[in-house]
Amino acid sequence: MLKNYKVLKGTASAIALDDDNDPHIEVRIEADGVSYRIALNVRSKESPHDLLYANIVDFKHAALTEALEALPMGLTDIRKDHPELAIDYVRSGLIEREDMDVAPFQLSGPKNDLREFIEPIVEEGIADPDIHFYAFGEAWGPEHNKPDQYFDFEPGNGIHDIHMNQGDNGGFKATNGPNQDGALLVHFTDTDEWSAIFLCFQSQNWNTDAATGHPIAEDRGGQGRGERTRRPQPVVASSLRIIAALINPVNGAGGTEAETVTLINRSDISVPLDGWKLEDENGRTQTLSGTLAPGQIRTIALDAAAGGPQLANRGGDIILRNTDGAVADRVGYSKSETANEGWTTIF
Structure with missing residues (x-):
């Protein structure tokens, strides 16, 4: 389970791209005079390397977006202060696996990789401080006397694991849990429109235990229609x-x-x-x-x-x-x- 499941509200001020085997899009976020970094996974360490993603350009969920809009700038502890904001890909109904597409980190050609879906939204936010970003995931910091490795602000702190955080049966199984999935929501305040970016690794299983978030079946699940309270029975083919x-x-x-x-x-x-x-x-x-x-x-x-x-x-x-x-x-x-x-x- 994640140790510090939080949501960060702020505005974008810079963007960077790391170039290791586990690349992220790094975004500098400003919130009430404090700088943060959010790290968006765009490639998996494990095979298959390409991620599942959904970019919902007209995201509508009044209960969630109204609650987010009312939050102060900065970090909010979801488990402690606002458990109703918790995101669960399998159970909350915000996204289904069948609505997600596979996209590589970067590929020649227009609109066919994650960089081309994520970076334009961030760049628009950098140009317009009235665009608010909400990053859900695991918080780190503050790291005093340790400047941020990408943007050099101090103390270093931010949000990572901005993706599905359950259904892992490999090296990240220890971080499985229900009601702690990551996502990036963007509020265009001048038009009151929202966008949402959901990310998931292809290796993650959508048939998960409601108490632990661990996989409960070999089948990874064709959609995000999960069981809330008990082990699901097999779903037969049906029209x-x-x-x-x-x-x-x-x-x-x-x-x-x-x-x-x-x-x-x-x-x-x-x-x-x-x-x-x-x-x-x-x-x-x-x-x-x-x-x-x-x-x-x-x-x-x-x-x-x-x-x-x-x-x-x-x-x-x-x-x-x-x-x-x-x-x-x-x-x-x-x-x-x-x-x-x-x-x-x-x-």
Whole structure:
């Protein structure tokens, strides 16, 4: 587990590139009169060397971004002071593995390597101090009487491990843990738009234990739909997927809440729903009926009064089982995704 999981808020003032076997893009950040360095991995020491990345240019997550905007400049201790800000690639719903692309550190040609995705954002921030950077990861320092090795400010301090920090089965297994993943978020304050950069090593496993962050299966997982509370059952091949849920609806008459789950049939043939079930993390189920036509989307109202699934606002799992009782799809959501009453969560 990371020792000092923090988020750094500040503005960019300089950029540098190291040239060793484990290269990083180094960014100098200024925050309330103090200088920091953030180190972004752009190549893995271990094979495969190319990283997985996602560069979301119109990032929207109101609960997270509003909380970040309210933070003071400088370092914030996430575990101690703001645990709700913790990022978990597998469980928080911010990113899925299938949304990430493989990119080399640098390659000839336009827009095909990590440098060409990351450096322009940093350079724009250097030119505009109204652009705020938020780096999540492991903090180091302050290192008194030891100037920073790239930018020469003193004391040296900053943030590294700005990438997924779980699912490692090799030399970095000791740093595995849930709710401690790294990322770089950028706020363009003049337009109130956000960008987000997520980084992951191809060797990391997305099937992780919710308590330790260690891998729990040989399969690295094709997507970031992780299990929140227990070891996941295998997911069988299925054309039906859970794509959304209304977890925290506006209270109706008598204080009732009309929670819903939305399914899609991705295939080109109709799928009978008779005998399929929706299930929550506590084993409460609701049997489905009818048919989903090719490409059809259906929103199903959950019947909690009849003992059906209940979607807890603190976070949980939603499971779809086929007629054999096998898990056809499973999604996890966190407390932060339920903060906006009446909003639908997209998986």
